[in-house]
Amino acid sequence: MFKNIMLAYDGSKHALRAAEKAAFLAENTEGASITIVYVVDSATSKEDVLHFASKEVINETRRKRLKTVEDLLEEKGVSYKHEILHGEAPEQIVGFANSQEFDLVVVGSRGLNGLQEMVLGSVSHKVAKRVKSPVMIIK
C-alpha cells in the first residue's frame, strides 16, 4: 500500500486537488503519512524578498501558504510533515523524491504559472519522467 506519500505543493488549485487525493489515499491506509514538499524557486525568492524583506516575515508567509493543505490534512486526521526546498521546482522535487523512500509521489497536472510552463515545459511531466517511485498526476 501507499504508506509513505510525498505531495508536491505550490499553492495552486491543481496542487490542492492533488492534496485532496493524497489525503484520501492516506486516510484509508493504516499508518500512512504525507510529506508536503514546497519549492521556493528563484522567481518566488525574488518576489518574497522584495515584498517582505525580513527573513522572519518571509518564513511566516511561506508557512501560511502551506496552511490550507495542512488544515485539510489535519481535518482528515492524516499525519504529515512539510519540507521547504530552495531551487527550481522540477529538479528539487525529483531530487528530494529520489533521495527518500517514497511509496508514491502525488503532483497536480499544472502549477501556478501558466506562462512559465509554456516556456519551460510542465513540472508534472518532468516529475513523472524522472522520479523512481510511482507518480500520480491529478488532473
Added chain:
Amino acid sequence: MSSKVNLIKEEWFGNVRGDVLAGIVVALALIPEAIAFSIIAGVDPMVGLYASFCIAVVIAFVGGRPGMISAATGAMALLMVTLVADHGLQYLFAATILTGVLQILFGVLKLSRFMKFIPRSVMIGFVNALAILIFMAQLDQFIDATWVMYTMVAGALAIIYLLPRVTKAVPSPLVAIVVITVIAIMTNSGVKTVGDMGAITSALPAFFIPNVPLNLETLQIIFPYALALSIVGLLESLLTANIVDDMTDTASDKNKESRGQGIANIIAGCFGGMAGCAMIGQSVINVKSGGRGRLSTLVAGVFLLFLILVLGNIVVQIPMAALVGVMIMVSIGTFDWSSVKGLAKTPVTDSIVMVTTTLTTVITHDLSKGVFAGIILSAIFFVAKISKVHVTSRIEGDQKIYSVTGQVFFASVDELIAAFDYNDEHKEVVIDFTQAQIWDDSGVAALDKIVLKLRANDVHVRLTGLNPPSSKLIDRLAVHRKPGAKLSGH
C-alpha cells in the same frame, strides 16, 4: 584560526565544477548587458565591459555574498547619463572612485542596518521604475528605424523566450545575439551596430588616475552623482544579496558587501570603468547554473575579459536590434509583475507610495529621487495613520474619567486637546493614560495645556496610568507640576 581557513577554502573551492561552469555562463550573459548599459550611459562599450571585468574580479575577493554577480548595471548607468553628457568621461571615472569611497564609508559605519527603514513599497517602486527606464532607453533605438530593425528585435525576443524550451545549456540571450548578428552580416542589412555607438578595443584595461582638476569645483560636480550612485548601488546590491541568501538558504555579511562594492568601484574607476553594483538577473542566472562560491564570480570576470580580447572585432558587428531585444527581456524580468497583480489586495497607501516612487523616478530619470520621494511619502502616511488618538470619558461618582488611547506626539496633539470638555461641572477629573504613550515635547505641552485649562476652571486634575517613559518625559518637561503654573498667552 583554522576554522577561518576552512571557511575561505569552502567559499572558494567548495564547488569548483559548478562555479566554473556557472561563471562561464554568466560571462557570456554579461557581454550584451555590459554593452547595452554603456550605451544607456552614453559611453563607449569598453567602459561597461572594463567595469564589469574589474567589479566582478574584485568583488570575488572582497564581497560579502559569495556567488553574487556584480558588474556594470542599468540602475547605475541611468544615474550617470547627465554627468557624462555635461562633463565627459573623466568626470565619470572620478565620480566612480568617489562612489566607491562613499560605499566603503557606508560599510565601515555599518549603515546597512538602516535598510530596514526603507519601506517595501518603495523598493518595489524602485525596481519597477528601473524596469521602465531600461525599457524607455531602448525606444531611442527605434527612431527612424526600418522594418528590418523591428523584425530583428522580434526575432531576438523569440529566441530569448523560446530557446529555453529546447535547451538551457547556453544562455538564450547570447544565442539571440549570435544568430541576429550572423543574419545581419550575411544579409548585409546595414542596420545600426554596436560599432556605430563607439569603439571596442581588444586591450587590457590600464591603470590611470582620472584626468580632472583636483579642486572643490570638481567635487561639487561629482559629489551629487557619487552620492546617488552609492545609495542606489548599495540598495540594489543589498536587495540582491538578500535574494541570493534566500535562494541558497545561506546567510551573508552585508557590511562586508557594502565595503566590497566600494573597493570594486574604486578599482573600476581607476581602470576606465563605470560604477556598478550587484545584478539581480545575473546573480539568479549564476545560482541557477550551479554557481555558489567566490570562484564563480571570479571566473565570470576573467572569462569576460578573455572574450573581450578575443571577440573585440566581432562585438562591433552586433546589431543594436539584438541588444535592444536583450534589454527588453531584462526590463520584463526586472519588473515586479506581482505588484500589479496584487494591486487590489495591497493597502491603498502602499500602492500610492509604490506608484509615486515609480513615477518620480521615471519623470526625473533619477532613481535616488524616486526613493526619497517614496520614503518621505510613506513617512507622512505612517504619521497620519499613527496620529489617531481616541479619548473616551465616563462618570464614576463625582469623578469624570477620560481614557486616552493612542500615540501622543506632534501630529496628534490637536485632536487630543479638542477631545476634552473644559467647562465641565465635574470638579474631579482623572485622565487615564494606560493605553497611551507620550512621545515628545509637543505631547507634554499638550498635556500641560489640558491640565492648566481645566485648572483654570477650578477642576482638580489627576493623571494616571502613565508608563515609565511617558512619566519620565513629563517629569522633565511639564510645567503644570511647577507651582504657579499658568497658561501662556496664546
